[in-house]
Amino acid sequence: MDAPRDRQQRRVDTLRKLETEPDVWVATASGDGTPYLVPLSLAWDGRRVVVCAQRGSRTIDNLLRSGVARLGLGLTRDVVILEVVVSDSWPARDVPSAIADQFATRADWDPRRDPGDYIYVALEPRRIQAWRESNELSGRLLMRDGAWLD
Amino acid sequence: MDAPRDRQQRRVDTLRKLETEPDVWVATASGDGTPYLVPLSLAWDGRRVVVCAQRGSRTIDNLLRSGVARLGLGLTRDVVILEVVVSDSWPARDVPSAIADQFATRADWDPRRDPGDYIYVALEPRRIQAWRESNELSGRLLMRDGAWLD
Numbered sequence: 636m637d638a639p640r641d642r643q644q645r646r647v648d649t650l651r652k653l654e655t656e657p658d659v660w661v662a663t664a665s666g667d668g669t670p671y672l673v674p675l676s677l678a679w680d681g682r683r684v685v686v687c688a689q690r691g692s693r694t695i696d697n698l699l700r701s702g703v704a705r706l707g708l709g710l711t712r713d714v715v716i717l718e719v720v721v722s723d724s725w726p727a728r729d730v731p732s733a734i735a736d737q738f739a740t741r742a743d744w745d746p747r748r749d750p751g752d753y754i755y756v757a758l759e760p761r762r763i764q765a766w767r768e769s770n771e772l773s774g775r776l777l778m779r780d781g782a783w784l785d
Numbered sequence: 786m787d788a789p790r791d792r793q794q795r796r797v798d799t800l801r802k803l804e805t806e807p808d809v810w811v812a813t814a815s816g817d818g819t820p821y822l823v824p825l826s827l828a829w830d831g832r833r834v835v836v837c838a839q840r841g842s843r844t845i846d847n848l849l850r851s852g853v854a855r856l857g858l859g860l861t862r863d864v865v866i867l868e869v870v871v872s873d874s875w876p877a878r879d880v881p882s883a884i885a886d887q888f889a890t891r892a893d894w895d896p897r898r899d900p901g902d903y904i905y906v907a908l909e910p911r912r913i914q915a916w917r918e919s920n921e922l923s924g925r926l927l928m929r930d931g932a933w934l935d
Contacts, residue, residue, distance in 0.1 A: 656861075657861060657862060658861030658862065659861070660810050660812075660822065660857050660861065662810075662812035662820040662821065662822035662855075663820050664814030664815075664818045664819060664820040665814075665818065666818050667818070668814045668815065668816050668817070668818050668851055669814060669851075669853065670812040670813050670814040670820055670821075670847075670851075670853065670854060670855045671812065671820075671855060672810065672812035672822070672855040672856070672857050672866065673866070674857065674861035674862075674864055697820075701818055701819075701820075703819065703820065704820060705812075705820045705821060705822040706822070707810055707822050707824065707857075710860075711806075711807060711808030711809070711810065711824035712807060712808065712824075714824055716822065716823070
């Protein structure tokens with residue numbers, strides 16, 4: 636087991652993961668409390684995670700109804716967990732091009748050129764935790780109420 | 786992109802993941818529809834995924850109340866998704882030793898020797914999907930209503 640990282644290092648590593656991981660696990664729930672979980676491509680605009688899926692898919696329905704999700708990034712022994720709220724959503728024809736271009740480059744898939752009916756959703760982190768092994772469970776909280784901890 | 790695997794190969798790969806992955810992403814939901822997601826150590830008894838967490842943790846509360854979860858195994862570009870139902874749960878003092886021994890060996894952690902108050906939960910898959918990249922989305926369903934498809 637490596638020595639535990641300090642909070643500053645975890646924040647650096649977390650931002651790198653948000654910028655580079657190919658996919659994010661997106662956990663949502665329906666109104667009757669049924670959990671849902673899928674891996675989705677993501678983009679990061681410096682402040683928000685952006686995902687995209689078909690209109691009417693369970694993830695999109697759950698996100699738009701509840702406004703919340705919990706995200707898992709990285710390997711299970713090098714974990715970032717984010718509690719997020721929906722801050723914006725757009726059909727493909729209305730999505731800002733800076734966001735859609737970044738998404739297309741990173742995902743190697745451009746939903747604007749896909750015949751399906753896609754919705755982009757911007758997810759703003761309110762709480763972030765990051766840890767590798769058990770010796771990093773202490774100090775895993777990096778963001779609370781949307782603010783990075785010093 | 787590799788050639789898509791046939792169903793038989795995906796089943797073999799899925800069983801290997803159930804036997805060897807160090808952790809599983811466990812998505813649950815509370816009664817008010819708030820999603821929860823954590824990575825947990827797991828064991829596989831040939832039929833059920835076994836996880837363990839503290840009594841009163843959100844995952845245990847959600848599992849015992851709702852009886853359902855959705856699990857994610859593997860890397861996000863080599864994915865197994867399982868819809869599961871709770872088939873059994875035991876406090877550490879009552880867990881069958883075959884299950885607890887297997888869990889301890891695989892997790893390198895024995896909750897029976899831990900001062901916390903732990904609950905083991907056995908999760909039976911009802912539906913399993915496995916895919917790597919977009920060319921494997923077709924044919925990703927491996928189990929339906931608890932039965933492996935031929």
